[in-house]
Amino acid sequence: MKRITVLAGGVGGARFVRGLLAHLAAVAAESGPGAVDVTVIANTGDDMWLNGLRVCPDLDTIMYTLGGGVDENQGWGRGGETLRASAEISAYGRGWDWFTLGDLDLGTHIVRTDMLREGAKLTQVTEALCRRWRPGVRLLPMSDGQVETHIRLAREIDEHQAGDLIHFEEWWVRYRAGVPVTEFIQVGLDQAAATPEVIEAISSADVIIIPPSNPVVSVGTILAVPGVRNALRSTAAPVVGLSPIIGGAAVRGMAEQCLETVGVDATALGVASLYGARSRGGVLDGWLMDNADAEYLPALEDFGIRGSAAPLWMTDIHTTAAMASEALAIASSVSPHAPL
Ligand code: GDP
Ligand code: CA
Numbered sequence: 001m002k003r004i005t006v007l008a009g010g011v012g013g014a015r016f017v018r019g020l021l022a023h024l025a026a027v028a029a030e031s032g033p034g035a036v037d038v039t040v041i042a043n044t045g046d047d048m049w050l051n052g053l054r055v056c057p058d059l060d061t062i063m064y065t066l067g068g069g070v071d072e073n074q075g076w077g078r079g080g081e082t083l084r085a086s087a088e089i090s091a092y093g094r095g096w097d098w099f100t101l102g103d104l105d106l107g108t109h110i111v112r113t114d115m116l117r118e119g120a121k122l123t124q125v126t127e128a129l130c131r132r133w134r135p136g137v138r139l140l141p142m143s144d145g146q147v148e149t150h151i152r153l154a155r156e157i158d159e160h161q162a163g164d165l166i167h168f169e170e171w172w173v174r175y176r177a178g179v180p181v182t183e184f185i186q187v188g189l190d191q192a193a194a195t196p197e198v199i200e201a202i203s204s205a206d207v208i209i210i211p212p213s214n215p216v217v218s219v220g221t222i223l224a225v226p227g228v229r230n231a232l233r234s235t236a237a238p239v240v241g242l243s244p245i246i247g248g249a250a251v252r253g254m255a256e257q258c259l260e261t262v263g264v265d266a267t268a269l270g271v272a273s274l275y276g277a278r279s280r281g282g283v284l285d286g287w288l289m290d291n292a293d294a295e296y297l298p299a300l301e302d303f304g305i306r307g308s309a310a311p312l313w314m315t316d317i318h319t320t321a322a323m324a325s326e327a328l329a330i331a332s333s334v335s336p337h338a339p340l
């Protein structure tokens with residue numbers, strides 16, 4: 001049994017994993033079932049308490065996408081959703097009226113909150129929710145502790161003052177990342193730890209993939225959880241990433257604003273340098289960039305990272321499956337023990 005472990009944010013991570021599963025299914029159809037287990041470690045830094053409920057955007061995006069329940073057009077939330085409960089909550093003047101909580105989605109948050117209140121850990125709750133959705137992967141939250149990404153505002157806006165900390169989702173969804181920020185802070189990180197399940201999924205993997213997810217607030221947050229970086233540094237598995245930036249711009253979402261805040265160039269090379277080569281204290285052995293960024297290949301080798309270029313727009317399942325195949329090819333070239 002081969003094991004692939006993926007460190008994922010929401011939409012970018014979920015779409016990539018869907019392509020990875022399609023690639024593995026195609027390989028199995030051709031050469032017989034090779035029995036590959038995929039584990040996805042999801043960012044939970046975007047989680048929040050809202051209307052008394054624990055909301056986990058990235059876990060749910062992955063679960064709904066792989067389980068066939070996602071709204072395909074927007075890439076998150078449930079298909080066929082209605083907003084009647086949210087309208088009622090707004091009528092009471094409560095909650096965040098700029099943050100969509102659909103009626104079907106609320107069902108998930110209610111069940112999750114119910115189980116957490118009964119004393120279950122988020123890892124167990126996620127496993128229980130996935131028994132319904134059957135995402136075809138083992139889905140793990142990065143931590144059972146509450147870690148919530150906040151941003152510090154560089155200027156005042158609405159009811160907030162310059163210097164205030166607000167939840168990342170407020171900056172992202174309410175302000176469309178359009179207000180300058182001075183820093184990202186993971187509130188609760190000092191008391192959090194990677195779960196034993198996460199450490200085991202990294203240590204015992206044959207290949208680790210960092211998909212095209214937001215490098216600062218998705219992958220960066222997972223890497224910041226105590227225990228994760230060390231596990232990545234010491235695992236025998238090759239670690240291969242795919243660039244979330246193509247030709248100097250985030251493909252979807254607002255990764256550029258996040259990179260700018262942390263002082264990193266919003267380029268495929270900038271993100272690779274942020275992650276760093278495993279041989280030099282970072283986490284990467286290999287890095288897949290879009291063909292548009294092939295000019296960075298020599299610089300990447302200078303960093304000590306094995307590079308390759310391929311089309312990286314996840315426009316359809318075939319292109320995305322081909323991306324997964326390329327990433328696994330880099331893994332094999334870095335570590336001949338890891339071929340899948
Ligand atoms: P979020 O949690 O929903 O923001 O999703 P992720 O963190 O997993 O991924 C968001 C990032 O993925 C975006 O900011 C983009 O940089 C990247 N991304 C999204 N779609 C694509 C794509 O088709 N190709 C590539 N290379 N990157 C993508
Ligand atoms: Ca997210």
